Amino acid sequence: MVTRFAPSPTGPLHLGHAYAAILAHDMARAAGGRFLLRIEDIDRQRSKPRWEAQLIDDLRWLGLSWDGPVLRQSDRLPEYRAALADLWARGLLYRCSCTRRDIEAAVSAPQEGAEPAHGPDGLIYPGTCRAAGAPRPGEPLPDAVLRLRMDRAACSCGFDEIGPRHAGHHRITPEEMIATVGDVVLARREMGTSYHLSVVLDDAAQGVTHVTRGEDLFDATRIHVTLQHLLGLPVPVYCHHPLIRDENGKRLAKRDDARALSLFRAEGASPADIRRMVGL
Ligand code: GLU
DSSP states (O other), X not given: OEEEEXXXXXXXXXXXXXXXXXXXXXXXXXXXXXEEEEEOOOOTTTOOHHHHHHHHHHHHHTTOOOSSOOEEGGGOHHHHHHHHHHHHHTTOEEEOOOOHHHHHHHHTSOOTTOOOOEETTEEOOOXXXXXTTSOOTXXXXXXXXXXXXXXXXXXXXXXXXXXXXXXXXXXXXXXXXXXXXXXXXEEOTTTSSOHHHHHHHHHHHTTOSEEEEEGGGGGGHXXXXXXXXXXXXXXXXXXXXXXXXXXXXXXXXTTOGGGBHHHHHHTTOOHHHHHHHHTO
């Protein structure tokens, strides 16, 4: 078994991160497997070295150890671009110049009262740039926002989930992907890649067998499994865990600095206290 913790260094680790990290760590250790650490720092604007240094310090303080070197997504841009070039050459991507406002305007055109449909990434893209943004024969991968042609990319596939809320086998159909996900962005402006593409390539490169992460990402898993099929990568087992919530039932976010591990540390909490607080 190979598991991983994949934080973004865009703020302090809070109790929710501690829960995710301990869960992935303990699962691997209980099975005699490997636990890996990956820094998801493709968002160059928001990722900061000081957050990375602090999260590594927090994880060590929690008593977690990881196997092998830390993988940093910012070191893997050539791999992401190579996968995009492959998909581009296969006619599966197109350039998109729509702003969020363009998309809102296109989908909110009067449609007999139908509510605009939302997918895992927000409004389902209406396909405005599909024809004009298509690759011309032999054209190299452009440095642009690139969307996946879901009508060509989607396949019948599935994945196994072992998390508490959605345990079982989940089937994915092309019809459902077209209707409820649509043409997702695989290369974002100023990133040259996207969360969806990077996470799939990294999990495969690191040999991750069990992806443990928050339930908020359950819906995105269909995108990841579709990409794994397109790119000939293995499909890991998924384990989506409940999110740690505050006393009002609101999920913790990075800005909830009130629950930052560093604050609990400063107040004298022990790693055992943190485990107790998150129920592990
Ligand atoms: N980097 C993501 C986060 O900080 C986690 C991605 C994943 O586990 O797939 O929430």
